[in-house]
Amino acid sequence: MQTFGWADKIAQELLKRNKETYVFHGMWTPSGFFHIGNARSEVFTPYAAKHALESYNKKCIQNFIIDDFDVIRKIPLGLNIAEKDYEEYLGYPCALAKSPLPGFKTWAEAFVSNVKEFLPKYGIKVNYISAYETYKAGIFNYAIKISLDNAKKIVEIWNKIANANKPESFLPIQVLCPKCKKLTTEAKEWLADAEEVSFVCKNPNCKYEGVISPYNGNAKLHWRVHWAAHWHYYKVDFESGGKDHFAAGGSVDVSRAFLKEIFKCDIPPLGVPTEFVQVGGKKMAGSVGNVISLDEWLKVGSAELFRFLNFIYRPQTVIELSLSHQNFLLLYERFERAERIYFGLEEAENEKLTMLYKRAYELSILERKKRFYQAPFSTLLQLVQFKELDEIPNILKTLKVLPSDLTPNEERNIIKKAERAKYWLEHYAPETLKIKFAETYPKPALNENELQAVKKAIKAIEGSESIDALQKAFFQIKKEYNIDAKRFFGIFYNVLIAKDSGPKLATLIFALGRERVIKRLNELIASS
Numbered sequence: 448m449q450t451f452g453w454a455d456k457i458a459q460e461l462l463k464r465n466k467e468t469y470v471f472h473g474m475w476t477p478s479g480f481f482h483i484g485n486a487r488s489e490v491f492t493p494y495a496a497k498h499a500l501e502s503y504n505k506k507c508i509q510n511f512i513i514d515d516f517d518v519i520r521k522i523p524l525g526l527n528i529a530e531k532d533y534e535e536y537l538g539y540p541c542a543l544a545k546s547p548l549p550g551f552k553t554w555a556e557a558f559v560s561n562v563k564e565f566l567p568k569y570g571i572k573v574n575y576i577s578a579y580e581t582y583k584a585g586i587f588n589y590a591i592k593i594s595l596d597n598a599k600k601i602v603e604i605w606n607k608i609a610n611a612n613k614p615e616s617f618l619p620i621q622v623l624c625p626k627c628k629k630l631t632t633e634a635k636e637w638l639a640d641a642e643e644v645s646f647v648c649k650n651p652n653c654k655y656e657g658v659i660s661p662y663n664g665n666a667k668l669h670w671r672v673h674w675a676a677h678w679h680y681y682k683v684d685f686e687s688g689g690k691d692h693f694a695a696g697g698s699v700d701v702s703r704a705f706l707k708e709i710f711k712c713d714i715p716p717l718g719v720p721t722e723f724v725q726v727g728g729k730k731m732a733g734s735v736g737n738v739i740s741l742d743e744w745l746k747v748g749s750a751e752l753f754r755f756l757n758f759i760y761r762p763q764t765v766i767e768l769s770l771s772h773q774n775f776l777l778l779y780e781r782f783e784r785a786e787r788i789y790f791g792l793e794e795a796e797n798e799k800l801t802m803l804y805k806r807a808y809e810l811s812i813l814e815r816k817k818r819f820y821q822a823p824f825s826t827l828l829q830l831v832q833f834k835e836l837d838e839i840p841n842i843l844k845t846l847k848v849l850p851s852d853l854t855p856n857e858e859r860n861i862i863k864k865a866e867r868a869k870y871w872l873e874h875y876a877p878e879t880l881k882i883k884f885a886e887t888y889p890k891p892a893l894n895e896n897e898l899q900a901v902k903k904a905i906k907a908i909e910g911s912e913s914i915d916a917l918q919k920a921f922f923q924i925k926k927e928y929n930i931d932a933k934r935f936f937g938i939f940y941n942v943l944i945a946k947d948s949g950p951k952l953a954t955l956i957f958a959l960g961r962e963r964v965i966k967r968l969n970e971l972i973a974s975s
């Protein structure tokens with residue numbers, strides 16, 4: 448069996464387990480906005496492994512654990528609320544705090560609804576599982592009892608593996624304070640016969656002390672045990688998470704030991720540490736305020752482009768994804784190249800890379816194109832600055848970029864991509880990519896040789912029928928007249944857009960419109 452990318456390697460590793468059904472997990476605390484950085488580690492990485500395994504005809508399910516029993520630690524940025532009105536909810540489980548956004552009942556619901564709305568648009572179906580509801584339904588009562596019965600052993604394991612200093616009396620549980628509704632309690636004693644715990648609330652405004660059954664949503668396991676309990680109950684085969692959890696002696700190691708020693712399960716989920724998505728060198732995080740949401744992404748890129756990003760980069764690779772940087776274009780170019788390779792129009796540097804691109808493309812697409820057609824993002828970026836969106840398919844047909852018999856569906860896809868180019872240009876693109884036909888321009892002084900070259904270029908512009916043919920003609924003329932590329936193209940950029948450099952010249956000329964380009968070049972010749 449041949450391996451292609453990282454997801455296939457994981458799939459093949461999992462096949463050794465020889466199971467009927469494979470279970471993939473991710474877990475997220477809905478205390479703030481979900482963004483594509485969370486999406487990578489908690490949804491797309493397990494999804495990628497699952498999707499690869501499915502192509503070996505295995506039954507797979509993906510659970511997305513909404514850890515809404517986890518607490519709100521701080522008020523996220525960008526909520527447009529008076530923070531002091533919500534400060535009382537710090538320390539509350541997300542499932543129990545009031546929604547900070549209108550139209551939702553709880554804090555958790557406010558942030559989960561966006562995920563539920565947009566993940567399907569990325570072709571991803573997961574089972575959303577509320578951790579709080581699971582506890583409340585009593586599903587983890589057994590895990591709570593096992594953990595409290597084995598509390599001493601848990602402390603031993605924890606201290607040994609994490610080199611920690613938990614006191615012997617530590618109980619791996621947090622009681623939900625019945626008075627102030629916060630998880631700010633410390634469990635004191637496990638009264639095993641009565642199956643109750645005594646606890647004290649550390650909230651200085653509450654200080655409630657009491658004895659309570661830890662079952663049915665009254666208490667949450669400490670999250671390292673909580674994690675192990677989930678692996679045990681759902682028989683998880685794969686779970687990825689932020690790389691910080693995977694450090695030696697970190698939470699993954701500790702949770703694995705709990706799974707083995709406390710829950711007596713010898714097969715831990717295969718885990719993959721996932722690197723961060725960064726923006727300008729900074730980790731994408733709600734607290735930094737540099738996040739890209741699932742819906743915002745769809746305004747600049749397709750679902751397939753984001754899926755591709757997750758397949759082509761190993762999870763251990765940092766992805767630098769600044770929408771306001773020109774590098775964003777490179778991602779499009781890479782995807783477009785993968786598409787050409789997939790359709791056999793191009794080959795990568797070597798056979799292995801060719802296979803890798805083909806496979807990444809195949810796994811990324813939501814619907815296989817019946818044939819190859821492609822409007823490069825960089826071309827659209829120029830056209831949308833001068834043409835209406837619905838004119839673009841016809842223009843590209845005339846220029847032989849697209850087949851002349853585009854179906855309505857294919858045409859819609861092109862317009863959608865053009866719309867994304869326009870949105871990106873208006874909201875993110877660096878100024879250097881914005882072009883205008885120059886009203887005034889620095890007139891280059893041409894020598895006789897250059898003058899002849901420009902005359903020949905005008906003929907080429909008049910006679911050419913496609914972007915590719917025209918671009919090729921420019922290179923021939925430049926060679927024939929032995930003019931340095933920077934100088935040759937610079938002449939055109941000078942007079943057309945008043946810059947020294949610019950985008951692909953042939954595309955620019957068609958975007959600006961050939962008539963006015965020729966008129967401008969004739970003016971140049973007349974005055975030279």
Ligand SMILES: [Zn+2]
Pocket residue numbers: 624625626627628629648649650653654655
């Ligand atoms: Zn309390």
